[in-house]
Structures are given as C-alpha cells and as structure tokens.
Amino acid sequence: MQTYKISISDTKKFYESLGCDSGGISILSKKSKLHTLYIKNMHVGAANILKQDALSIGAELAVPSGVIIAQDKYVDAVLIGTTKHFETLARKELAQPFGLKELAKSLKDYVKEQNYKTKIMGVLNANEDSFFKNSRFDNSQASFLIEKMIEDGANIIDIGAVSSKPGSIAVDENIELLRIKDIVDTIYKNKYYEKVDFSIDSYSPKVIDYVLNKGFKIINDITGLQNDEVCKIASKYNAQVVIMHMQNNPQTMQKEPFYENVILEINEYFKNQIQKAQSFGIKDIVLDVGIGFGKTLEHNLLLLKNLEHFKHFGYELLIGASRKSMINEIIPTSIEDRLSGTLAIHLQSIKNGASIIRCHDVKEHYQAIKVFEAINSIN
Template structure:
C-alpha cells in the first residue's frame, strides 16, 4: 500500500485515471477546492445560523467566543468550505434572516470560473524619466522594440509617455502626445495592431482618442477612471479599460501610505469604479491592484497573497511589479538586478489569479510562464 497527497492541479487527471465518470469527476473536483472567506460585520444572529448550516454540510464557520450568547451584536467570522459546499450555502442562506440573503449572493461570487490563459504585456516608454531606463524608446527604435517584444512572446504592448514612478510630475496632454505621436502614426501605417493588442498607459482623453484611432484597444488608466471623459472615450471606442488602484497620486503616493484593511479598501475601490464604468457604457474591464502605487511592502505582500480574492468581480486581473522597489526592500538590489525577484512575484500572482503580466523582460517571462504552465498542466 502507498499513499501520497495530490495537488489541486492533478485531481482531475487522477479521477479520470480511476475511471470515474465525467459528472462524478466534476462533483468530486468541487469538493477538493477549499475556500477560506473572511466575513466582516456579520449580524450575530446570522453568525449562529450560518455556523449551524455550514456544519450540517461538512463546512465550518470560525466565530469569536460569546457568539452563541450574542455577546456582541456584530462579529467577524471566517467561513471554510469547498466549492460544492459554497454552492449549497449560496442557495440555503437565501431564505434566512439577518442579512444572510445578501451573504448568499456574495458567496456565489466566490465560485470562480476557469482562469483565463496568461498573456504577457510588454512595456515601452516614450519618455526619458521612466524608472527603468532600458524600457525607454522613441521613433523607429520603439517600433523595432515592439516587434522584438511580440517575437519574444508579448500578446499586448503597453505604450506610455508619462512617468508614474513615485515623485513624478504629470505633463500636459500636448507634451504627452508630442512624445508618442510618431510611434502611434507608425503603428497605424504599418498595421502593427494586427500582430498584437495595443494598450496606452494614459489618462488624457485627447491622447487616448488619437491612440484609439491608430488601432489601440486598451486604456491603461492608473487613476482608475477618475476622469469621466476617459470613461466616455472608452465607451465610444468600445475599449477595454484597466482600472488600477492608487492611493493619492504619483507625487505623494509613497508618503506614508496607510490603510485600515488594504484588501477591503481596494475591493471597495474596484466596486465603485466598476459601477462607474458600467454607468458610462464601458463593458470590458481589467483590474490592477496597483503594486507600489501608494503601498508599503506589507501592503504589496498582502495584496499578492490575497490576489485571487479580486477574481470575485469576474474580470481578468493584471499584475505589474516589474523590477519595482519592493524587491529591493526584501533583498537589497539595484534595479538592473531585480529580474529574479520580478519573476518570483509574477509567477506567484499567476497562481493567485492574475492572467495578464505587465513586464519589461518579455522573453524571460515567456519562458518562466511556459514552464509553470507545464508543471500545472494535466499532461
């Protein structure tokens, strides 16, 4: 007799090898996928009901001492359940009082669909003050670089002309456009948008319009649709919008950033901006937690550890930590030495729900991601 533990990635293949039928395999796989969900400000009556309902189906709810005698009117709790049990609870709690009907709807949102295939977004900067000098290009050099990034494995090219590094100051829309207009014109003339998807890292409406007319289809907005005019442009061109979270702005975002609960606050920000996007008719959305944008190392690490949570909204997640200073805070290193740390962060983010990786080093990421996919595949 021999026993060994299966990874979640191997269970479907193992069930198939056993000879289980397909409907049975689907049910069994849901039982293997365990969720741990933190619930804040739960009515004590709801906590007692949810605890009993969870236990009745083999799940559990961790609650503070004193809940059974209603010592406090509202409490926090942690639900531990597999996907099958979440399905049951999301139905069962609809008929219960104390706000459990709303909880039931929330629980259903954690039954994530299959993660989208990983895509690499290569970075091109058309400004002289971007934080990583090796990503700076202009004119014909920028186009050659784009073609190389596409050859190396980038499905998306993200072009920017304004630095967003800590302490940077924004420039006028006229200056921004003057920096990238020759590149945009070349992309349009040579129809490079037929070889890859093009994204503009900007929040200037007129610049974005020009890019959309040149074949761009993604708006990478570090302000997260703060400007209504950007939302209007996105809707007009049926563009995809990357909604990124940032506390304050690049000038002061790293001046002692503070959160009561970074996961909850980023969640609330996404909730608000998604609703705003929908109100303007924006349908295609990507979410970016904004690693390094108004966050300490602790905040960044917590967001990475809990990255899968943000799949709750049903949109693809982008991760962008390429060569950022959080790596230096873990292992002292110059920006030119941060590729290994970047790969570690991005591969972990992919495991935790990210499907778009924004990076400077496309070829290295392509290799690392393909190896990771081979390890996790059912081959």
C-alpha cells in the same frame, strides 16, 4: 497496494484521466477545492445561523468564543468549505435574516471557475524619466523594439509617455501626445496591431482618443477611470479598460500610505469604479490592485498573497510589479538586478489568479511562464 499524496491543479482533467463517470466529475471537482472566506463585521445572529448551517453540511465557521451568548453584536468570522459547500450555503442563506441574504448572493462569485489564458504585457516608455532606463525608447528604435517584443512572446504592448513613478510630475496632454504620436503612427502604418494588442498607459482623453483611432485596443488608466471623458471615449471605441487602484497621486502616493484594511478598501474601490464603467457602457474590464501605487511593502505583500479574492468580480486581474522598489525593500537590489525578484512575484501572482503580467523583460517572462504552466499542467 501503494499510496502517495498528490497535488491536483486541474481536478476535472484528473478525474477524467482516472476514468470517473462523466456525470460525477463535476460533483467531485466541486468537493476537491477548499476555500477560506474572511467575513468582517457580521451580525452575531448571522454568525450563529451560518455556523449551524455550515456544520450541518460538513463545512465550518470559525467564530469568537462569545458568539453563542451574543457577547458582541458584530463579530469577524472565517468560513471554511469546498466549492460544493459554498454553493449549498448560497442557497440555504437566501431566506435568512441579519444580512445573510446578501452574503448568499456573493458566495457563488467567490467559487466561480475562471479560465483565462495568461498574457504578457510588455512595457515601452516614450519618456526620458521612466524609472527603468531599458524600457525607454525613441522613434528610431520603436519598430525594432516592438518586433523584438512580439518575437519574444508578448501578447500586449503597453506604451506610455508620462512617468508615474513616486514623485513624478504630471505632463500637459499636448506634450504627452507629441511624445507618442510618431510611434503610434508607425504602429498604424506597419499594422503591428494585427500581430499584437496595443495598450495606452495614459489618463489623458486627447491621447487616448488619438491612439484608439490608430489601432490601439486597451486603455491602461492608473487613475481608474476618474475622468468621465475617458469613460466616454472607452465606450465609443468599445475598448478594454484596465481599472487600477492608486491612493492619492504619483506626487504624494508614497508619503505614508495608510489603510484600515487594504483588501476591503480596494475591493470597495473596484466595486464603485466597475459600476461607473458599466454606467458608460464599458463591458471589457481588467482590474489592477496597483502594486507600489500608494502602498507600503506590507500592503503590497498582502495584496499579492490575497489576490484571488478579487476574482469574485469576474474580470481578469493584471499585476505589474516589474523591478519595483518592493523588491529592494525585501533585499537591497538595484533596479537593473531585480529580474529574479520580479519573476518570483509574477509567478506567484499567476498562481493566485492574475492572468495579465505587465513586465519589462518579455523573453524571460515567456520562458518562466511556460515552465510554470508545464508543471501545473501535469496531474
């Protein structure tokens, strides 16, 4: 008899290859993945109940030492268990007091299976002040660059005409539309939208309405649907909407950004903006934590490391860290030399739950993602 430790990425596929009984594969899969859930400001009564219930099924709740004597009224805790444990606790806590009923309703969301295909969103900028010069274009180059991105493996092409880099100034929507109109008309005329999806990087209702009427399908809104008119237009065209988080605005966002808890605050922001989108009839939503938009290096790293948390909303997650300054803060590097750091961030983001990667370097990302997927497809 020989043994060796294995790493299983797709438990169902592994148990099928092992020849397990079909009825048991789902059960085994739910017992194979371990989850760690941080619970903040939990009533001490809830902590004591949940700890006993967790222990009774083989899970665990880590709590401060004074919980058993109710030393503090509210405590933080960490719930540790498998998918099966979380599902069992979701049923057990429904009848319990101290806020456990609300916790029970969310436990299943944290372990829900999601299988989104990874998509590459290539970036094209129709403005002269975008931070990475190689992403800029004029109309004479547009068709060539679009065809090259499609050939290189892009699933989505994101086009913008206004810079959102730190310190950038807002542009009048008429100027924005003038910058982008010809290329949008070219896309429509050549029917490029039949080969790849097009996204508009804008929060201007006038621009968004124009491009959605010309074959674009996605609104990439850095303001996260703050403008009701954008919501109305998105609903009118049944467009997919990317809700991004940004603290303050591009002019001020990097002036000492501060959060009490960046994960919880962005979680609350997404909750509110999703509700707003749904109230306008918007159904197709993508979430973007907004790397570099009102965040320090530590904030960015925490969001990337804990990206999987935001999967509980049930929507696709987008990450766009392409050549951003956080790489320079880790290791001083010019914008032109940040491809390696970009790939490292984006591959880790896919591992942590992202399914849409917004980048400048489509060909290199396509190769890296295919290799990454090949490694993770083996059980």
